[in-house]
């Protein structure tokens with residue numbers, strides 16, 4: 146039923162899936178679909194990601210006035226709510242009005258904190274450095290490297306301290322300090338790709354926690370690079386047919402592969 150991939154291409158999204166659960170990489174590579182559920186929190190995250198793209202303009206105009214920045218972000222959000230179905234027609238097809246309204250209400254509730262954090266960062270780091278760190282020189286550029294056998298798309302590239310560096314937009318929770326381990330691997334993989342294209346060392350990248358208006362700079366260490374390369378090799382192995390051990394994961398009960406994943410090996414061999 147499914148043909149075995151010969152020389153599997155690896156993308157950064159495979160690495161993220163691996164970090165979520167190695168077995169998911171196996172199922173997706175065999176043609177099963179992830180079917181991420183479109184619910185209120187997914188739409189809310191999409192809205193907040195889009196809203197973050199307006200931060201540079203808003204900060205440029207209102208970096209000294211919390212009330213005005215707050216109002217500007219509210220106006221931007223209202224426009225994004227209209228635009229979102231046009232930006233993602235396939236993904237949002239059939240999503241009910243009630244889901245959009247609830248997602249908008251939740252996203253709107255985050256705006257005061259976003260505005261306060263943006264202003265605090267402008268005060269701490271200065272307006273120009275903040276604008277440099279937020280303003281894209283390229284949005285969603287496609288990066289690939291034959292040598293790494295890897296491809297990926299950062300949310301944006303920004304020009305900071307004379308270097309083009311990748312940024313990822315993360316709408317989930319934000320750690321008290323630094324970035325989540327999976328976000329570190331995500332940006333490290335993008336740094337490796339960008340270095341392969343530019344031939345220059347890129348010592349850092351950014352993670353924007355868009356639900357909070359927080360920007361975190363990540364120094365990319367050799368250990369991060371090593372981990373990315375190790376995960377690439379493991380993903381390659383999985384994509385050529387190796388099924389990783391099943392570990393009881395936190396999210397197994399919500400996983401749409403659960404039924405296949407818990408089948409006996411003899412039954413599984415009928416599927417694959």
Ligand code: SF4
Nearest residue numbers: 166168397400403406
């Ligand atoms: S059921 Fe659990 S172990 Fe299996 S693929 Fe899903 S998350 Fe991974």
